[in-house]
Amino acid sequence: MPLIQLVAEKIKEHAMVTAGETIVVGVSGGADSVSLLHILYMLKDELKIKLVVAHLNHRFRGAEADADAKFVSELAERWHLEAYVESRDVPAYKNTRGVSAQVAAREVRYNFLSEVATKTGAARVALGHHADDQTETILLHFIRGTGTRGLRGMLPVRDNFFIRPLLTIRRKEIESYCKQHGLAYRHDASNDKSKYLRNRLRLELVPLLESQYNPNLIQAINRLGEIIREEDEYLDQQAGKAYRQAKLASGGGTVRLDRDRLLAIPLALRNRVIRMAWFEICGDSDDLEYKHINKVLEIIKGGGGYRQIALPRGVTCVKNYNLVEFTINHAKEAIPFYQYLINIPGITPIPEVGMSVGAQLLAREDVPELSGAEPWEAFLDYDSLSMPLVVRRRLNGDRFMPLGLDGTIKLKKFFIDNKIPVNIRNYIPLVVSGADIVWVAGQRPGDKWKVTDETITVLRLYINDYGKNSCIS
Incomplete structure (x- = not known):
C-alpha cells in the first residue's frame, strides 16, 4: 500500500483532523518532517484542511541551524504555505531552568508550536515522529526505569491537540518516500554525536539488537507499546x-x-x-x-x-x-504557555493556574438579567462564535474588544486601565475564538459576542472555585 494511503488511514483511524480545520505542521527540515508536510499537502484537499508551517531555530547549532531555517522558509514559499520561522534563545532558557539541552529544546519548541496554533486559530499541531523514534523512546524509558506509562511510548493523539500521523512508519520508508518524490531535506549533524543517550540507542544499541537478537525489533517494540x-x-x-x-x-x-x-x-x-x-x-x-x-x-x-x-x-x-x-x-513556578480546547458543555481544567473553566449552553429565555452577571462568569451569543474555543495564557501583542467598547485595545492597556498587577497577569486565563479574545476570565467578555434580543442560544462560561485563587478574585 502506498505510504500516503497508509498515513491517510491512520489519520482517519485516530480522528486526527476534522474538515475545515487549520493544522500547524512542525517542520525541522529533516526527512521525517518534510515528508509529513508533503503527505499532508497532498491530502489537504481530500481532508479539507489548511496547513501552516512552523519552524524554530533553537540557537544551538549556529550557521547550520540558520541554514535549516532558510530551507524551511523557502520550502513553504514554494508550496505557497503560510509559515512561522522564528528563533528562540534556548541555551539561555536551559541555564535559567537548570535542565538539559534536550529538555529545554522540547519545552521551548512545544510552547512555540502552541503559540503558532493560537495565532493562526489552528485546532491541531502535526509532528513528524515515526516508528523508529517510538522504539528509541520506549527503550530509553525502559533503560532509565519506568512503569507502564513510559513503556506505552508516544501517543498518536495527545491532549486532542498534538497528532503524529507517521508514528507507525519506519524511518527507511520515509527516506524512500523523499527519494521517490524528489524531496530534499536537511541533516542535523548533532544526531550523529554519541554523547546523547538517545543517539547511542539509535546508532549502537538498536542495530545490535536487530542484528543479533530480533531483525523485527522495531515492529516488536511498537507492538508492545x-x-x-x-x-x-x-x-x-x-x-x-x-x-x-x-x-x-x-x-x-x-x-x-x-x-x-x-x-x-x-x-x-x-x-x-x-x-x-x-x-x-x-x-x-x-x-x-x-x-x-x-x-x-x-x-x-x-x-x-x-x-x-x-x-x-x-x-x-x-x-x-x-x-x-x-x-x-x-x-x-513560572506560568508556562498553555492552551486547552474548551469542553462545551463541561469543565476544562487549567492546572497551570490551579483553576478550571466551565461551559454551559442555555436557551435565551433561561438566562437571567445580564446586568447582574458576576465577574467570574460571562454570557455569550453561542451562534456568533467560531469553534473551537480554547483557553490559554496571554501572548505579547494580544488585542481585545471589551464589552461596551467600539474597537480593540491592547490587552496590556486593558490590564493597566483595570489596575491588574503585573505579577498576576499571566494567571488570568483568556478564552479565545481563532485570533479573537472572547473573555478575559474574571474581568470582562468581548463586545462582538454579547447577548442580544436576536440571540437564540447562550454560552455561559464561568470560573470554577472562584475566590479560591487570589489571582483573579
Missing part, C-alpha cells in the same frame, strides 16, 4: 474513578484528598492517583519520579498527626490526620 497503551488506558480509567472518590476539594493550586479513601485504593492504582493530583496542580507529569511517589506514600501510611514533605516544582505534600493536601507555590 500499542498493547501497553490499551491496558494503561483501562488502568487510568479505574484510577480516575478512585481519584474522584478520594478527592475532597481542589482549586487555587491545591488538591485535598481523604487519607482513608486513598489507603483503600489498590497500590497499583494508588500511585496513579498521586500522579493525577500532581497533574491537576502542575499541568504535566514531569519531575515527579518514583522516589517522590514513595515519599508521599510513606507519610500517608505512617502514623502521627502532621507530616510534611517538599516535592519538586515548589509542591508541598502535607498529611494532617485524615487530610492529604498537595499545594503548589506559584511564586516558585
Whole structure:
C-alpha cells in the first residue's frame, strides 16, 4: 500500500483532523518532517484542511541551524504555505531552568508550536515522529526505569491537540518516500554525536539488537507499546474513578484528598492517583519520579498527626490526620504557555493556574438579567462564535474588544486601565475564538459576542472555585 494511503488511514483511524480545520505542521527540515508536510499537502484537499508551517531555530547549532531555517522558509514559499520561522534563545532558557539541552529544546519548541496554533486559530499541531523514534523512546524509558506509562511510548493523539500521523512508519520508508518524490531535506549533524543517550540507542544499541537478537525489533517494540497503551488506558480509567472518590476539594493550586479513601485504593492504582493530583496542580507529569511517589506514600501510611514533605516544582505534600493536601507555590513556578480546547458543555481544567473553566449552553429565555452577571462568569451569543474555543495564557501583542467598547485595545492597556498587577497577569486565563479574545476570565467578555434580543442560544462560561485563587478574585 502506498505510504500516503497508509498515513491517510491512520489519520482517519485516530480522528486526527476534522474538515475545515487549520493544522500547524512542525517542520525541522529533516526527512521525517518534510515528508509529513508533503503527505499532508497532498491530502489537504481530500481532508479539507489548511496547513501552516512552523519552524524554530533553537540557537544551538549556529550557521547550520540558520541554514535549516532558510530551507524551511523557502520550502513553504514554494508550496505557497503560510509559515512561522522564528528563533528562540534556548541555551539561555536551559541555564535559567537548570535542565538539559534536550529538555529545554522540547519545552521551548512545544510552547512555540502552541503559540503558532493560537495565532493562526489552528485546532491541531502535526509532528513528524515515526516508528523508529517510538522504539528509541520506549527503550530509553525502559533503560532509565519506568512503569507502564513510559513503556506505552508516544501517543498518536495527545491532549486532542498534538497528532503524529507517521508514528507507525519506519524511518527507511520515509527516506524512500523523499527519494521517490524528489524531496530534499536537511541533516542535523548533532544526531550523529554519541554523547546523547538517545543517539547511542539509535546508532549502537538498536542495530545490535536487530542484528543479533530480533531483525523485527522495531515492529516488536511498537507492538508492545500499542498493547501497553490499551491496558494503561483501562488502568487510568479505574484510577480516575478512585481519584474522584478520594478527592475532597481542589482549586487555587491545591488538591485535598481523604487519607482513608486513598489507603483503600489498590497500590497499583494508588500511585496513579498521586500522579493525577500532581497533574491537576502542575499541568504535566514531569519531575515527579518514583522516589517522590514513595515519599508521599510513606507519610500517608505512617502514623502521627502532621507530616510534611517538599516535592519538586515548589509542591508541598502535607498529611494532617485524615487530610492529604498537595499545594503548589506559584511564586516558585513560572506560568508556562498553555492552551486547552474548551469542553462545551463541561469543565476544562487549567492546572497551570490551579483553576478550571466551565461551559454551559442555555436557551435565551433561561438566562437571567445580564446586568447582574458576576465577574467570574460571562454570557455569550453561542451562534456568533467560531469553534473551537480554547483557553490559554496571554501572548505579547494580544488585542481585545471589551464589552461596551467600539474597537480593540491592547490587552496590556486593558490590564493597566483595570489596575491588574503585573505579577498576576499571566494567571488570568483568556478564552479565545481563532485570533479573537472572547473573555478575559474574571474581568470582562468581548463586545462582538454579547447577548442580544436576536440571540437564540447562550454560552455561559464561568470560573470554577472562584475566590479560591487570589489571582483573579
